[in-house]
Amino acid sequence: MGIRAALRAGVPLADLSWPADSEVDALRKEAESAGVLVLLGCGVEPGLTEIMAQHLAEKLDRVDELHIQCGGIPETPAPPLGYKIVFGGRQLPLREADAPVVEGGQLTRVPRYSGVETTTYPGVGACEAWHEGFMPWLLDLEALKSLQTGTQKTVRWPGFAAKATFLRELGLLSLDPVEVEGVSVAPKKLLDAVLYPHVKLEEDERDITCFRVEVLGEKKGRPCRYRVEMVDRYDEALGFTSMARTTAFTGAIVARMLARGDIQGQGLQTPEKFLTGALFDRLVRELAGAGVRFAVTKEKVKGLA
Numbered sequence: 001m002g003i004r005a006a007l008r009a010g011v012p013l014a015d016l017s018w019p020a021d022s023e024v025d026a027l028r029k030e031a032e033s034a035g036v037l038v039l040l041g042c043g044v045e046p047g048l049t050e051i052m053a054q055h056l057a058e059k060l061d062r063v064d065e066l067h068i069q070c071g072g073i074p075e076t077p078a079p080p081l082g083y084k085i086v087f088g089g090r091q092l093p094l095r096e097a098d099a100p101v102v103e104g105g106q107l108t109r110v111p112r113y114s115g116v117e118t119t120t121y122p123g124v125g126a127c128e129a130w131h132e133g134f135m136p137w138l139l140d141l142e143a144l145k146s147l148q149t150g151t152q153k154t155v156r157w158p159g160f161a162a163k164a165t166f167l168r169e170l171g172l173l174s175l176d177p178v179e180v181e182g183v184s185v186a187p188k189k190l191l192d193a194v195l196y197p198h199v200k201l202e203e204d205e206r207d208i209t210c211f212r213v214e215v216l217g218e219k220k221g222r223p224c225r226y227r228v229e230m231v232d233r234y235d236e237a238l239g240f241t242s243m244a245r246t247t248a249f250t251g252a253i254v255a256r257m258l259a260r261g262d263i264q265g266q267g268l269q270t271p272e273k274f275l276t277g278a279l280f281d282r283l284v285r286e287l288a289g290a291g292v293r294f295a296v297t298k299e300k301v302k303g304l305a
Contacts, residue, residue, distance in 0.1 A: 043247035054272040057143035071155030096173040102150030129153035206234035
């Protein structure tokens with residue numbers, strides 16, 4: 001495992017992913033004992049979504065709501081799912097477990113693929129977004145201590161959530177093996193194998209990343225909303241998918257900050273705790289230099305509690 005290799009070497013690490021829940025406690029103790037900083041979730045989501053949430057939350061005096069949307073989609077939807085795998089190998093990013101959300105200031109769970117809403121992105125058109133799972137560590141941030149409602153949704157072309165829900169209800173997203181004519185088979189593994197030829201991103205296909213973070217609350221005694229949006233597309237010149245650009249560029253920038261000693265700390269941490277102020281500005285500036293650009297808007301809101 002990369003984390004333990006970094007701990008043995010005594011060097012900081014920026015990781016795109018997150019270890020299995022069963023390993024987190026042990027790794028946390030090992031990282032603290034080694035005095036090494038490991039930043040987990042340094043991609044686009046988790047990563048940029050939480051970094052932007054922290055940045056926007058700090059602009060308000062009180063944050064009541066936080067809504068995150070992010071997803072990679074093919075430029076042209078096609079059957080059977082209107083989706084193509086652009087990251088993560090041959091396994092579809094479909095999960096059976098319920099999704100965390102924040103309701104009434106408390107973390108709770110709702111069925112994954114529920115809460116479907118129509119969402120529109122410039123130059124893309126109408127998509128849908130559904131509950132994927134609020135990152136619980138966001139509730140530890142001082143700027144979000146007052147949060148009452150929090151959602152984190154995945155963006156896909158319309159119709160995806162209904163199909164995913166159908167597969168979930170059939171038990172086809174389960175990793176628990178079932179016996180089929182004397183052979184033990186995990187339904188999700190079989191589903192991945194069957195669908196992969198239909199969801200593989202072909203050489204002539206292009207992808208889009210849609211990203212939105214929105215906070216609602218109070219500033220100087222008045223209701224206020226901040227929103228940041230990003231739409232990124234396949235890089236024709238370099239042949240990089242948008243998901244590779246937004247994920248890997250973010251991780252690479254954070255890794256360089258660690259290597260330069262710009263980020264100091266120890267233990268298992270997440271990047272939004274450190275990528276603030278000048279470091280946030282540098283991250284956004286370097287992403288813009290690579291063509292990944294964000295638009296921030298502010299508006300007063302009438303009648304917001």
